[in-house]
Amino acid sequence: MYRRVAIIGGGAAAAALLSELLERQLPQPLHLDWYTGGGNSPRGVAYGTRSDKHLLNVRAASMSMFAARPHGFLDFAQRGDGTIAGTDFLPRRLYGDYLDTEVQRALEHAQKAGHDVRVLPFAVDAVVPEGHGVTVIHGEDNSRVDAAVLAIGSLPPQPLSGVTDAALDSGHYVTEPWNFLAHAKPDTRPLKVVLIGLGLTAVDVLLELSALWPNATFEAISRHGLMPEPHLHQASAPTDDGSELVESMREAPYIRQWIRLLREAVAQTPDWRTVVDSMRPHTPSLWALLPDTERARFLRHARWAWERVRHRMPPQVMATMKALEDAGRLHRRRGRLQAVDVAGDKLHLDIRLPHGKGVETMDADLVIQTVGLNTDVRRTLHPLIRQLSTNGHVTADPLGLGVSATTEGRVKHGNDAWPHFYAIGTLLRGVLWESTAIPEIRQQARNLADRLVKSEK
Structure with missing residues (x-):
């Protein structure tokens, strides 16, 4: 087994791997350095919110941190409130509490087992x-480890093309919505707020700001003007395991054919959600069948549709969104952002309309970029990823979906994979596609922990 391991990153994926490693019965003590990037909490961006309006998008019964303890989160939640059911969509704040508790338990277990664990609330400067190993550099400290794991989550968002420096400097264009929400204060002014993007991040922004700013109105702009679909009020199970559909897709790995097969399957079921959910365990293997040309076709033409049916919102959140629309406070528009610049004390936007209908202009008091996760290693300003890319230690996924890697998570440089350098979570989206939700991350953590504690080859 590896004796010295470094985990780089402070979110849920890092916490899951840390706990998987430390709670195992190992033949010899482990030396583990956990670089959390700042603070000691494993909440990360996803579970760092303190607002009870921000709910998990997966039911409580499916949110355990451990594959071997499938009801871990539900048990935790029910200890605080016995009325909670496994089908409930609970606050992400509560899930952050659960992560904190599990990490603390793992650290206490590690101390009793004689493991040497250092929780380092710093960012890593270089790897x-x-x-035969990995050198991790923080400041003047160089640490040689047997294996290192990148678990940094999504990359910092970058301003969209067409946003001027003046707009960014004005403070009225927000690229990092979560940091903005954490410091937002009540405001009764009749503000006009424009959101660029209509996915789950936009929904969370709307939930919070519509309550804090009761007189504000919101314009939400996206390519198709559609919000994520809702979950059903009652949990539903797939009518079958989806094997027939999946086998048909394996035989014809082309996006156009897959769309046709999916439409046929949906037409034969009472609810389309059962078809989508039956595919979840098979998505990585199906994604692996697609050549880059077909993956690019999917990203151009079908990604938006898949994301809104795959990553759904709780029904009560959908009800809130509908109420905002019915009250005239939320307006959804189709279009693409072309330019944003300062116009007096406001921002001026140019929106290119679909189907060649020209450009629409509008002014806003505030523009918030809510386009979802950034995984483009080629254009990121993240210091560690830039160092790794500049030095040729990682190769970017050609479609901007994280780093090139093997399906086991070994990071690639060119056509070769490093023997002792791994990634977990969002950075593996290019090789696995589904690599951001807890059900996928916990399985990755378990599999990677298995590799790290096996005899080194």
Whole structure:
């Protein structure tokens, strides 16, 4: 087994891997350095919110941190409130509490087992993977480890093309909505707020700001003007395991054919959600069948549709969104942002309309970029990823979906994979596609922990 391991990143994926490693019965003590990037909490961006309006998009019974303890989160939640059911959509704040508790338990277990664990609330400056180990550099400290794991989550969002420096400097264009929400204060002014993007991040922004700013109105702009679909009020199980559909897709790995097969399957079921959910365990293997040309076709033409049916919102959240629309406070528009600049004390936007209908202009008091996760290693300003890319230690996924890697998570440099340098979570989206939700991350953590504690080859 690896004796010295470094985990780089402070979110849920890092916490899951840390706990998987420390709660195992190991033949010898482990030396583990956990670089959390700041603070000691594993909440990360996803579960760092303190607002009870921000709910999990997966039912409580499916949100355990451990594959071997499938009801872990539900048990935790019910200890605080016995009325909670496994079908409930609970606050993400509560899930952050659960992560904190599990990490603390793992650290206490590690101390009793004689493991040497250092929780380092710092960002890593550089990583140098080599054939027989990895060097992790923080400030003046160089630490040589047997294996290192990148678990940094999504990359910092970058302003969209067409946003001027003046707009960014004005403070009225927000690229990081979560940091903005954490410091937002009540405001009764009749503000006009424009959201660029209509996915789950936009929904969370609307939930919070519509309550804090009761007189504000919101314009939400996206390519198709559609919000994520809702979950059903009652949990539903797939009518079958989806094997027939999946086998048909395997035989014809082309996006156009897959769309046709999915439409046929949906037409034969009472609810389309059962078809989508039956595919979840098979998505990585199906994604692996697609050549880059077909993956690019999916990203151009079908990604938006898949995301809104795959990553759904709780029904009570959908009800809130509908109430905002019915009250005239939320307006959804189709279009693409072309330009944003300062116009007096407001921002001026140019929106390109679909189907060649020209450009619409509008002014706003505030523009918030809510386009979802950033995984483009090629254009990121993240210091560690830039160092790794500049030095040729990682290769970017050609479609901007994280880093090139093997399906086991070994990071690639060119056509070769480092033997002792791994990634987990969002950075593996290019190789696995589904690699951001807890059900996928906990399985990755378990599999990676298995590899790290096996005999080194």
